[in-house]
Amino acid sequence: MKWLVPTLALSILGFGFAPSLQSKSAKDVTIIISGGARGHLSPCGCTSPMSGGFKRLATLVRDLKSKGNVYWIDTGDIIDKPGRQSQMKAETYGELLGKLGVDAVAYTRQDQLQGAGLLAAAVPLTKRDWLSPNAEPGSPTKEELVVGGISVSATGEEAAKIDIERPTDIVLFDGSKSALGSLKKAHRMEVFASEGIPTIDGSKISPGSNLRGVLVATFRDHWLVSVKTVLLESSMKEDAGAEKIYRNYLLRVTQEKLITGVPKDSDADYAGSASCKSCHTNIYNQFLKTKHSTAYRSLVKEGHQADPDCVACHVVGLNSTKGFWYEKTPGLAQVGCESCHGAGREHARNPRVFHLPKVEEKTCVTCHTPSNSPSFVFKSFWKKIKH
Ligand code: HEC
Ligand code: HEC
Ligand code: HEC
Ligand code: HEC
Structure with missing residues (x-):
């Protein structure tokens, strides 16, 4: 992976950036990377203070996007089991992504495993093309998208070869291990799937699971100059628009009596x-x-x-x-x-x-x-x- 190494090291350690890179250049592109919702749209209501969740994600995205030249990618892994409720969750999440203007969404093998068609209704709601590592009939088929000038691809093991031939600025891995092995150096930023809070551990970068937080990365001339994790803290406001979408989901769950x-x-x-x-x-x-x-x-x-x-x-x-x-x-x-x-x-x-x-x-x-x-x-x- 090609890093501007000193900057990354400094930002991880929390010392700030090297002076020459500190000021935001006009060409800087900021990318918010969320993902791994795994059916956890809301934090469990069981213990306060609660952190994480779809409504805080909305607050953060609106806030950052209002600053300009900020783009948003969701790495997928939206649902964690098959069934009607997961379908409703996917649609609800898709609606939120669409309303907040997501720029790219990945359709992962995990999502696919839960059953064909579960995400079908969610795709148009996002109003965006979706990335897909293994194009299957009926699934979104884009192998590469460009977001704010930054190219993004999603890959699973099967699709690894394609990515080696056409490296993109960001590669979203559909798993916790790089399928590209030593050839991964061709890429500038790799984002993995993982459990827990968002992490930056050497070259292992992940938005974590259950909407506990996001990654915020800054690129300059296609180079990753900084990446940090932002947790969706309990002190963050819950977005009113997202609350409305979520209430509507709960109403559907109740009206369809899913519990029966x-x-x-x-x-x-x-x-x-x-x-x-x-x-x-x-x-x-x-x-x-x-x-x-x-x-x-x-x-x-x-x-x-x-x-x-x-x-x-x-x-x-x-x-x-x-x-x-x-x-x-x-x-x-x-x-x-x-x-x-x-x-x-x-x-x-x-x-x-x-x-x-x-x-x-x-x-x-x-x-x-x-x-x-x-x-x-x-x-x-x-x-x-x-x-
Ligand atoms: C695995 C079991 C379990 C599940 C599933 C569960 N709860 Fe709970 N819930 C609990 C327990 C245990 C407590 C008491 C927690 C404590 O006091 O330590 C609790 C407490 C609560 C409280 C009271 C909180 C308070 O501050 O008094 C609310 C509200 C609540 N749960 C809502 C929910 C909602 C909404 C869901 C689904 C999204 C949910 N729970 C799913 C076990 C569960
Ligand atoms: C949150 C769990 C919980 C709930 C709810 C609960 N109990 Fe208990 N109960 C216990 C535990 C733990 C004990 C002590 C261990 C034991 O004896 O099994 C106990 C003990 C008892 C005993 C004494 C048993 C003995 O061998 O002397 C009785 C009788 C009893 N409970 C009846 C009730 C009744 C009636 C209710 C509802 C009105 C109730 N419990 C609700 C957990 C619970
Ligand atoms: C069937 C699930 C369930 C089991 C079994 C259970 N609890 Fe709970 N417990 C809950 C939930 C749900 C709440 C929160 C209720 C709320 O605030 O609405 C709770 C709340 C509590 C509270 C806070 C009560 C209060 O009045 O402040 C205590 C204490 C507690 N549980 C102890 C226990 C103990 C001890 C046991 C085992 C002997 C036990 N519970 C078994 C589900 C359970
Ligand atoms: C008609 C009266 C009666 C009712 C109704 C009743 N119990 Fe009991 N329960 C008793 C008596 C009597 C004992 C003592 C049994 C013994 O020592 O042989 C007892 C014992 C228990 C014990 C101790 C363990 C055991 O089985 O000996 C628990 C726990 C208990 N009861 C829970 C409950 C719960 C829960 C309910 C409601 C679902 C309930 N009881 C309803 C009369 C009753």
Whole structure:
């Protein structure tokens, strides 16, 4: 890779730029590189302060683009699984990219793997050509695009040869390893896919995953003169236009009742917390004071009440045919007694014969995962709800 080496080193270390390069030249082109949304349009609403997400991305892009001579590329990897919800997410993201004036979007192998046609409706919404490493019938087929005078290509292993013959200023790699091996030196900037926050680690540059941040690169006469990561911090404002697009997505998720299509692989028979009240009155009354009892209300407040991404951890027994059913089982619309103790209909009928298993930490952490409950510690959390 051809760098203006001192500049990059300095910018990574945070010392600023070499004096000769410090002032922005008229010819400088700034490129915002986002990507790797992987279906995470919003940060999980579970722990504040929340950072990342589509609405903060919009704020950042609008802000930077208003400065002029700033272009925006999205490296794709928009969805992470097949299905109708992913399709809606792709369309929603596509609409945002289009409204904010994205300049190029890559259609990756990951996106393709989730099922043909899932992104089909998203492509026209972006109002731009898409880059595609392996042109398949029906997929966007551009192998190279020019953005602000900077040429960009996307590549997977199969397409590597093409890129060797026609090196571009930016190459987007559809994976975490360079498919070009030693020949990668022909390129000026390589952008990889990776998990986590955006990273610049030697020549490994990545916008990361789940819309936690972006890369901002500056080119002069086709040379990369600086690149930095910008995190979408919780202090950043959420863009009102993006909020509208996102609300519309949630409305579609709710209207189509996507939650009713979630597969159920159990017949465990749930009775609801109210059925425990008559015999375990004190525990029940104390339970009502905890946030578990209003966990579903938290989703309703945010418009996620029918969102398959959220409901499982905020109700009783979503995975059971005799558990939570959207709009039909108000008694199970909470994290209830049985979310921890297990299905209790038989026990409630005949408590001397049917016993419930002991609850351990491993039950809690099915919901209190590191990403949804980063400060979870069994001892201190149990203390707050002990009975
Ligand atoms: C893997 C389980 C899980 C999933 C999936 C999940 N949540 Fe949560 N959620 C939790 C847990 C656990 C907490 C409590 C976190 C804590 O206090 O440490 C919580 C808390 C919340 C809260 C209360 C936050 C507060 O500050 O009081 C909201 C709102 C919320 N979640 C919304 C959502 C939304 C919206 C989604 C889907 C986008 C979602 N959750 C998906 C487990 C989950
Ligand atoms: C089915 C998923 C689920 C399980 C299992 C679960 N929780 Fe929670 N927990 C949640 C959710 C969701 C919230 C946030 C509710 C809200 O604020 O709306 C929460 C919130 C809490 C809170 C904050 C309560 C308050 O009133 O401030 C504590 C403490 C807690 N959980 C402890 C535990 C412990 C300890 C366990 C295991 C014994 C456990 N949880 C098991 C989903 C779960
Ligand atoms: C008709 C009264 C009654 C109802 C209703 C009832 N329980 Fe119980 N429960 C008992 C009795 C009695 C015991 C003690 C059983 C023993 O020691 O043999 C008990 C014990 C338990 C235990 C300790 C473990 C065990 O099974 O012995 C748990 C946990 C429990 N109940 C949870 C629940 C939950 C959750 C519900 C609601 C789904 C519920 N109970 C409904 C009467 C009831
Ligand atoms: C967040 C998880 C959670 C929720 C919700 C919850 N419990 Fe518990 N419960 C526990 C844990 C953990 C224990 C202590 C370990 C054990 O005994 O299994 C416990 C203990 C108990 C015991 C004593 C068991 C014994 O062997 O002495 C009873 C009875 C009980 N819970 C009933 C209920 C009832 C009724 C509700 C709803 C009103 C409820 N619990 C809600 C986690 C929960």
